[in-house]
Amino acid sequence: MSVAIRECGSCSACCTVIGVHELEKGTYETCEHLCEAGCGIYAERPQSCRTFECQWLRGALEVDGSIDTEMRPDASGVIFDYHPDTAFGEVFTAWEVEPGASASGRARSIIKGLEERFLVIIMTRGPEGEGGSGDRSFVGPPHLVAQATDVMWSRPVR
Ligand code: SF4
Ligand code: SF4
Numbered sequence: 001m002s003v004a005i006r007e008c009g010s011c012s013a014c015c016t017v018i019g020v021h022e023l024e025k026g027t028y029e030t031c032e033h034l035c036e037a038g039c040g041i042y043a044e045r046p047q048s049c050r051t052f053e054c055q056w057l058r059g060a061l062e063v064d065g066s067i068d069t070e071m072r073p074d075a076s077g078v079i080f081d082y083h084p085d086t087a088f089g090e091v092f093t094a095w096e097v098e099p100g101a102s103a104s105g106r107a108r109s110i111i112k113g114l115e116e117r118f119l120v121i122i123m124t125r126g127p128e129g130e131g132g133s134g135d136r137s138f139v140g141p142p143h144l145v146a147q148a149t150d151v152m153w154s155r156p157v158r
Contacts, residue, residue, distance in 0.1 A: 005059040011074040012038065013097045014054060017123075018079070022046035027095075027134045028125050055080035055092075061110050070106070077101025080110065085119075087151070088144055093121040095134075111139065119144040121152075 015034040019027040023046060033040040039049070055061045056072055061080055073079040077098030085091045092114050094102045101107055102122050114120050119140040126135045138148045 004054075004057045006057050006072075008038070008057065009069075009072070011072050013073040013079055014052060014095075015039065017095045017097055018048075018052060018081070020046055020048045022048055027123070053082045055082055061114075073097055076105070076107050078107040088119045088148065091119050091121065093123060095123045096125060099125060115139040115141075117141070119148055121148075 012034055016030040017028060019025055019029075020031065023031065023033075025031050031039075033045075039045055054073070056076075056079075060082070061071075069075060073095075074097065077096065078101045079093075079095040079097060081093040081095060083091055083093075094107065094111055096102050102111060102124070111120055111122070117140075119138060122137045122139065123134045124137075136152075138145045138152070140148075
């Protein structure tokens, strides 16, 4: 697990976009504990929130050495998440905060760099909108994408 080197500031994107099963909070559903100052239960937040590895917060995924507030998820429109996986090795998830944001700009450059080596799950808000499960697609080395297409659809992303 890597260590946060940045601060969230006014971003709270993950508290809406990413599901928290302990709270029965679905993806793309705003957490009931989110308040103006941030997480209202920070000291007691669930394990899913504690183990979530926002790659921007950790200073990872730099393309040109200049990742900064432009790439903070509320500005870039994409949250990059990472988790080790027994079947796929290391897996990155690009969660779209803004529809279409993963397909352009520096977010796209980051995904292009990752997909050469890793399975990348791209999560987009589904047609059902807030509280919907979101749609997922895969990019990466062809053998990993084929394997993910076979086995990953039934798995929750988080
Ligand atoms: S998406 Fe990242 S930067 Fe934004 S609130 Fe969550 S952890 Fe912080
Ligand atoms: S419990 Fe706190 S950290 Fe977790 S999603 Fe809700 S507001 Fe965010």
